[in-house]
Amino acid sequence: MACVVCLEDGAAFVCECSAFHLHCFASFLGRGHEECTICYGRFDRKLKAEALELLCSRTSGVLGTDHHTAMVRKLEMAVALADVGRLEKAKRFLDELISTSEGPDWIPCVSQVELARILYHADECLASCCILEDLLQKLVRMKARWAWLEHLEACTVLGSCYANMGRFVDAERLLLFAMDGHLKDKHACLRKVVKCMQSIAKFYHLRSDFALACETHRVACGILEVNESDPSRVALAAIELAKSEVRAGDVLTGVVRFRTSVRTLRKRKHDEYASDGILDARRELAKLIRPSKRLRGKTAPEDC
Numbered sequence: 001m002a003c004v005v006c007l008e009d010g011a012a013f014v015c016e017c018s019a020f021h022l023h024c025f026a027s028f029l030g031r032g033h034e035e036c037t038i039c040y041g042r043f044d045r046k047l048k049a050e051a052l053e054l055l056c057s058r059t060s061g062v063l064g065t066d067h068h069t070a071m072v073r074k075l076e077m078a079v080a081l082a083d084v085g086r087l088e089k090a091k092r093f094l095d096e097l098i099s100t101s102e103g104p105d106w107i108p109c110v111s112q113v114e115l116a117r118i119l120y121h122a123d124e125c126l127a128s129c130c131i132l133e134d135l136l137q138k139l140v141r142m143k144a145r146w147a148w149l150e151h152l153e154a155c156t157v158l159g160s161c162y163a164n165m166g167r168f169v170d171a172e173r174l175l176l177f178a179m180d181g182h183l184k185d186k187h188a189c190l191r192k193v194v195k196c197m198q199s200i201a202k203f204y205h206l207r208s209d210f211a212l213a214c215e216t217h218r219v220a221c222g223i224l225e226v227n228e229s230d231p232s233r234v235a236l237a238a239i240e241l242a243k244s245e246v247r248a249g250d251v252l253t254g255v256v257r258f259r260t261s262v263r264t265l266r267k268r269k270h271d272e273y274a275s276d277g278i279l280d281a282r283r284e285l286a287k288l289i290r291p292s293k294r295l296r297g298k299t300a301p302e303d304c
């Protein structure tokens with residue numbers, strides 16, 4: 001496969017449309033490209049993590065590890081490593097960024113939010129809360145826009161931790177505060193709004209408000225259907241809605257939505273987020289439609 005940068009052979013697909021060599025991909029990411037502007041997909045997370053590791057070591061080698069740009073690269077790399085499950089390494093890099101006194105204020109703050117997010121996903125909610133409760137006190141006193149955005153992000157993660165811990169009153173207060181903050185911001189990033197909404201839906205689910213969880217997922221899907229160019233993100237959010245429709249008792253609608261979403265995802269051949277989503281959705285769908293033994297072997301559940 002030819003690389004889109006150097007046109008030489010031996011490249012691998014990093015999204016639906018483009019193949020790169022690792023070092024060519026690293027330079028491409030270094031120019032600030034976060035996802036593909038042609039197929040609108042997210043980049044392959046493993047290749048992205050590898051390319052960012054390469055970029056980070058190259059930047060630190062040339063500019064020194066204390067240089068602002070090297071620190072930004074380290075933060076990007078840590079987030080990418082967490083995304084592929086290399087948590088210990090990601091945590092170590094974030095710890096280093098948190099304890100440094102060099103560089104701009106936002107780097108340790110954003111690093112703390114990212115570390116707290118890793119801990120939340122690893123079910124270490126108490127440790128995550130300790131970081132975020134402390135950080136929120138600092139963020140409220142800062143006047144910059146980034147501090148306000150991180151404040152909302154920290155409230156979303158902390159609210160989700162409280163929800164997992166059964167502290168529903170605190171969870172609701174923080175999550176709705178974050179949502180309100182996003183809605184008042186006319187330049188809000190819609191993906192962040194949707195993520196916050198999905199956290200609220202998860203909170204309703206944990207509180208056993210299944211109908212409300214379903215409605216919240218429906219609104220999130222509605223926003224994505226109108227504004228999102230990445231078909232995988234739309235389909236993955238639809239799968240979350242389908243799951244909550246089933247939980248709320250509307251199995252028929254859920255099954256139809258599972259089928260259409262999986263059919264969208266299976267067209268995304270080089271998108272790992274899509275292939276992971278398919279596995280999960282097919283399992284859920286198979287439980288609901290229980291295909292006969294004869295069909296099970298040869299036919300995917302969405303085609304049964």
Ligand SMILES: [Zn+2]
Nearest residue numbers: 003006021024
């Ligand atoms: Zn190349």
Ligand SMILES: [Zn+2]
Nearest residue numbers: 015017036039
């Ligand atoms: Zn692409």
